[in-house]
Amino acid sequence: MINISQSILTVLLVFTFGNQHIYSQDNTKFLTIKNDESAPVISKHIYGHFAEHLGRCIYDGIYVGENSSIPNTNGVRNDIIDALKELKIPNLRWPGGCFADTYHWKDGIGPKEDRPAMVNRWWGGVTEDNSFGTHDFLNLCEVLGTEPYLAANVGSSTIQEFTEYLQYVGHKEGSPMADLRKQNGRSEPWKVTFWGVGNEMWGCGGNMTPEYYSNLYKQYATFMTDWTNSDGMFRIASGANTADYHWTEVLMRDIPKNLIEGVALHSYSFVKWENKGSATKFNEEQYFSTMQTVLKMEELVSKHSAIMDKYDPENKIALIVDEWGGWYDVEEGTNPGFLYQQNTMRDAMIAGTTLNIFNNHSKRVKMANLAQTVNVLQAVILTEGDKMILTPTYHVMKMYNVHQDAQLLPIIFDAPVYTYNSESLPAISASASKDKNGLVHISLVNIDSKKENKIEIDISNLYIKKISGTILTSKNLQDYNTFDNTEKIQPKDFKNFKVKKGILEIILPPFSVVMLEGK
Ligand code: AHR
Numbered sequence: 001m002i003n004i005s006q007s008i009l010t011v012l013l014v015f016t017f018g019n020q021h022i023y024s025q026d027n028t029k030f031l032t033i034k035n036d037e038s039a040p041v042i043s044k045h046i047y048g049h050f051a052e053h054l055g056r057c058i059y060d061g062i063y064v065g066e067n068s069s070i071p072n073t074n075g076v077r078n079d080i081i082d083a084l085k086e087l088k089i090p091n092l093r094w095p096g097g098c099f100a101d102t103y104h105w106k107d108g109i110g111p112k113e114d115r116p117a118m119v120n121r122w123w124g125g126v127t128e129d130n131s132f133g134t135h136d137f138l139n140l141c142e143v144l145g146t147e148p149y150l151a152a153n154v155g156s157s158t159i160q161e162f163t164e165y166l167q168y169v170g171h172k173e174g175s176p177m178a179d180l181r182k183q184n185g186r187s188e189p190w191k192v193t194f195w196g197v198g199n200e201m202w203g204c205g206g207n208m209t210p211e212y213y214s215n216l217y218k219q220y221a222t223f224m225t226d227w228t229n230s231d232g233m234f235r236i237a238s239g240a241n242t243a244d245y246h247w248t249e250v251l252m253r254d255i256p257k258n259l260i261e262g263v264a265l266h267s268y269s270f271v272k273w274e275n276k277g278s279a280t281k282f283n284e285e286q287y288f289s290t291m292q293t294v295l296k297m298e299e300l301v302s303k304h305s306a307i308m309d310k311y312d313p314e315n316k317i318a319l320i321v322d323e324w325g326g327w328y329d330v331e332e333g334t335n336p337g338f339l340y341q342q343n344t345m346r347d348a349m350i351a352g353t354t355l356n357i358f359n360n361h362s363k364r365v366k367m368a369n370l371a372q373t374v375n376v377l378q379a380v381i382l383t384e385g386d387k388m389i390l391t392p393t394y395h396v397m398k399m400y401n402v403h404q405d406a407q408l409l410p411i412i413f414d415a416p417v418y419t420y421n422s423e424s425l426p427a428i429s430a431s432a433s434k435d436k437n438g439l440v441h442i443s444l445v446n447i448d449s450k451k452e453n454k455i456e457i458d459i460s461n462l463y464i465k466k467i468s469g470t471i472l473t474s475k476n477l478q479d480y481n482t483f484d485n486t487e488k489i490q491p492k493d494f495k496n497f498k499v500k501k502g503i504l505e506i507i508l509p510p511f512s513v514v515m516l517e518g519k
Pocket of ligand 1: 052096097098099199200323371372377
């Protein structure tokens with residue numbers, strides 16, 4: 001859609017900010033928001049998280065044990081519980097990842113002192129004492145008011161072991177596994193709707209072909225029941241690695257619709273897979289490459305969705321991006337198998353841009369899980385002893401939670417470009433929604449490392465009387481919160497907008513995430 005404003009060259013503004021950036025505003029772009037009542041609802045589950053038995057995510061992260069001097073509830077840090085509640089996390093994936101296909105659930109139940117140990121073969125070869133198991137996880141989900149997303153061990157277990165797990169978790173009473181659960185202190189079953197059938201079956205889950213895995217999947221899915229048949233269970237097939245479209249094609253072709261509710265997809269963002277670089281010390285070239293992989297998500301989701309459309313025109317099977325986020329070299333001096341990395345404004349750009357893509361594809365994308373919750377990869381929380389940091393990614397996820405279960409307002413936008421070394425990317429990404437109370441939210445990300453960008457939005461069809469805004473940005477793209485300065489990057493009020501004759505005009509600073517609320 002072309003607006004007259006697109007053809008008008010706006011005045012070039014040049015000024016300095018914190019001696020860092022040269023701001024130049026060369027052309028204003030027009031963004032159209034459609035008030036389309038047939039648009040899909042943005043599933044709250046797009047805002048899901050992922051906690052694997054990996055490095056310091058569970059142990060010395062979420063779980064410190066009942067005897068810790070750090071205030072805790074049943075061994076889980078109270079500050080983490082509070083922070084995750086604030087975030088309104090809708091679901092939490094556990095226990096992996098690659099760990100899930102090595103995990104034997106019976107090792108993680110019963111008296112902690114009797115639980116057998118194992119070696120975490122994928123993540124640092126450390127000893128796993130199984131002190132955090134199914135009861136600990138499912139009880140935590142209840143405390144958080146979040147839905148659990150459990151995974152079957154397909155790679156190194158049996159259907160028998162898995163069906164017993166389903167019975168242990170979901171059968172009411174009068175069955176061997178319900179009795180065992182009761183013996184371990186829990187009479188009522190838990191409500192677990194989301195079940196993954198293996199993880200990365202093309203890799204750490206068993207290096208399978210999609211044809212082989214589809215057969216295995218059908219076998220597992222046939223024996224899956226939640227034992228209540230209340231609102232059923234949601235079975236998720238282990239999905240493709242980034243652009244492996246053949247994987248999705250085979251799964252969609254070979255698995256009957258009555259055996260599957262979701263197909264997964266994993267895609268991480270990085271500078272180069274073989275040379276990821278530091279999480280905090282990166283140059284513009286590395287930043288630009290990272291953002292290229294981030295924006296690739298648009299193409300990935302579109303192409304995987306197109307394959308799904310072909311086999312499932314009724315849109316019954318969901319695309320579940322159950323691992324996404326930035327992946328860099330580990331922080332110096334930390335265990336390479338623990339994947340501990342800091343989190344800068346670059347990660348805020350990754351989060352805001354990716355969530356906008358998911359929102360805009362909410363017809364097919366019904367769930368996603370940021371990797372990972374605490375101390376691993378693009379974490380929302382980092383801990384050190386009794387200290388805790390909320391990362392820039394945490395703040396973006398919190399700013400965006402207003403989109404959860406709101407109706408998508410589709411956007412038409414010819415974005416300005418961010419150019420580096422003669423290559424260009426769309427500088428601004430956006431998504432919008434209207435919630436149950438009629439509040440309109442518009443999330444905008446300007447990934448340009450130097451330039452502010454001005455956009456105009458016709459809001460006359462949205463019946464908005466008052467607008468307020470929040471912004472997340474910082475002086476440098478490489479800035480991050482530290483254990484000594486936990487508040488360096490914080491959301492602030494945003495006022496750099498005005499409305500004139502039904503047109504909302506916004507100036508977005510370089511590398512900023514903005515959430516506007518209209519009522
Ligand atoms: O999130 C870390 C790992 O990345 C997961 O265990 C695995 O599924 C993926 O390769």
